[in-house]
């Protein structure tokens with residue numbers, strides 16, 4: 001063993017006194033950062049014990065800094081979504097528009113009228129205006145907002161169906177994303193599942209026959225992330241509402257994505273529309289704020305006053321209430337719809353409305369600015385998807401910048417993720433592909449620069 005080489009390995013104490021390292025330690029968890037440096041030094045020690053030489057001190061310092069920077073990428077921060085998936089669950093779902101963001105910054109950085117009636121100089125209701133806007137937009141009598149749609153459904157079930165039966169079609173016992181399953185939510189709310197019909201066909205009589213003196217409500221859950229085709233049938237929302245009301249029970253409709261504008265307008269399929277499902281007589285309609293509505297993460301509940309109002313007095317409601325930033329962003333988003341300016345101001349709708357031809361023009365301009373990169377870039381036709389468990393299989397035409405890697409496509413894609421901000425791309429047929437539909441136009445210059453640099457570096 002080479003003890004001279006071992007002696008060259010610096011101690012953690014010396015490294016953490018280096019100004020560049022000290023500064024970074026203050027920007028992240030100290031203990032975890034020191035641990036990162038320690039394990040880097042262990043690797044050096046192992047390599048020396050296997051007969052290797054100790055790298056120069058400057059090289060070890062550089063490795064420590066690189067390790068810390070990797071650690072800091074774990075912070076919640078922005079990325080460039082070049083996947084073309086518009087409601088990307090892993091990338092934070094719907095982006096907020098400028099006015100919503102401004103409102104968030106304003107209320108976040110100071111005090112606000114969250115629960116204060118400025119005119120009266122007295123305590124006010126949290127989310128009172130938001131509730132009014134939701135009623136106006138949906139035609140419902142009452143509204144409530146919680147942290148997400150899973151919470152909305154949980155609250156509705158635990159208030160109205162605890163220790164009672166909930167009738168639902170076997171075709172709607174669905175799983176949404178990781179860890180949200182309708183039967184599990186039902187069970188944890190204390191409700192008892194009464195499944196009826198079959199996977200592909202459920203008739204109104206199936207529901208009606210299952211209702212007894214212990215039944216609290218009929219639940220419908222939108223399939224969201226898959227579709228069923230062929231020999232399928234189920235009653236309409238209006239039929240379910242009528243059947244429930246005839247028997248003195250509630251009809252709860254979990255529509256998932258909460259479309260206010262019909263997505264058929266953009267060449268996509270239609271999703272259940274908030275106004276229509278309310279008009280069809282559901283007592284409670286719930287949906288997410290950050291799917292097709294294009295607002296902040298929230299669970300929105302609208303419906304009949306007799307069904308919605310008691311939810312707000314349930315102690316569980318207090319445990320699920322959103323913060324001031326959510327209300328600020330949601331109010332601005334709703335106002336864009338009410339003033340018929342959603343397509344200009346809600347980023348998600350802007351993306352859906354973007355013609356493929358204008359994406360192609362931007363892609364060509366970005367490619368030009370990135371330099372020729374030895375002909376490793378080209379424009380290819382492809383499809384953008386909605387994502388977020390909405391409109392599965394429904395796509396929009398788009399154009400991608402496809403980059404041919406010098407080595408592996410995985411490696412090239414990883415190099416783009418190491419950028420600041422990280423760029424998330426798709427790999428299609430061994431090419432790393434960038435869809436500008438989901439990239440805000442003001443990032444085009446930045447993306448061009450990153451494309452040029454990364455391609456240059458990965459020859």
Ligand SMILES: *Cc1c(COP(=O)(O)O)cnc(C)c1O
Pocket residue numbers: 148149150151176180221222223224225254255256257287288289298299389
């Ligand atoms: C997405 C979805 C949910 C869960 O909503 P979150 O806002 O993610 O909690 C619940 N039900 C349906 C039908 C959905 O599509």
